[in-house]
Amino acid sequence: MRQGFGPAPWWLALAGLLLLPTCSSAPRWPGVHFAEVRGYVFNLSDDADVYLHHEAVVVDGHLDETVIDREGVVLNDAQTTRLLGAIDPPITSGMVYLSMIHTRHAFVFYDEQHRPVAWFAICFHCSQDLADPEFAGFPDYDALRQLCVELGLPVFDDEGKYAALQAQAPESTIER
Numbered sequence: 001m002r003q004g005f006g007p008a009p010w011w012l013a014l015a016g017l018l019l020l021p022t023c024s025s026a027p028r029w030p031g032v033h034f035a036e037v038r039g040y041v042f043n044l045s046d047d048a049d050v051y052l053h054h055e056a057v058v059v060d061g062h063l064d065e066t067v068i069d070r071e072g073v074v075l076n077d078a079q080t081t082r083l084l085g086a087i088d089p090p091i092t093s094g095m096v097y098l099s100m101i102h103t104r105h106a107f108v109f110y111d112e113q114h115r116p117v118a119w120f121a122i123c124f125h126c127s128q129d130l131a132d133p134e135f136a137g138f139p140d141y142d143a144l145r146q147l148c149v150e151l152g153l154p155v156f157d158d159e160g161k162y163a164a165l166q167a168q169a170p171e172s173t174i175e176r
Contacts (some may be wrong), residue, residue, distance in 0.1 A: 029088040029135050030118035034109035037080050038072030039151045042121075043104050044166035046159065055130055057106035058116045068169050072108070073151040083107055086143035087120055087135070103130055104162055105148050105155070124155060 042057055043066045057064050075083060087107075103121035111117050120131045127141045148155050154165060 029084070029131070029137065030109055030120075030133055032109070032117045032133070033111065034117050035112045036110045036114070037075040037083060038108050038110070039075060039148065039153050040067050040069070040072045040106045040108065041104060041153050041165075042067040042106060043102065044068065044162040046163040055103050055121065056119070056132070057103070057121050058108060058119045058132065061116060063108070063116075068166070073153060075107070075151070079147060079151070082143065082147055086140040086147065087131075088137050089140050102126070103128075105144075105153055125159060 040057060040063070042064055043055065045066070057067065063070060102125060103123050105124065106119055106121040108116050109118040118131070118133060120129060120135065122129050122139075122141070122144055124141060124145055129135065129139055145155055154161075156162060156165075
């Protein structure tokens with residue numbers, strides 16, 4: 001007769017190992033229920049006095065006044081899955097950059113009543129991001145850039161092209 005706790009049966013250890021990859025590969029962010037995701041371009045000014053005040057794409061529950069196309073681009077299920085995988089990949093190591101951030105691309109997560117419940121904004125120039133709820137991972141910026149291009153959101157290597165895009169936008173799309 002065995003007494004106490006002996007070693008766990010081999011099948012229990014094997015089951016634990018088989019479940020480990022599925023648990024760690026599931027996206028952990030945003031951690032809230034959402035019904036839809038839309039991509040946006042915003043904060044295109046090249047004036048630091050302006051763009052430093054518009055890093056968040058959602059302010060007080062509304063899109064920031066600098067959003068160019070207020071309808072945005074709706075992501076399908078496959079694109080949403082890719083987005084979440086790129087925002088929060090299973091790799092948890094990376095570099096920390098301390099340069100000035102200038103977010104221009106963002107994804108807003110909406111509930112069934114089309115209220116923003118989470119957002120993720122990206123600066124491709126300095127490879128930094130801001131999010132609500134807060135996020136402390138290391139996103140796959142190349143995958144995020146590819147998704148933005150696929151969605152038709154303008155992505156430029158030349159920083160001056162963003163200001164030119166803002167100048168070309170019809171006044172009705174930019175709330176001032």
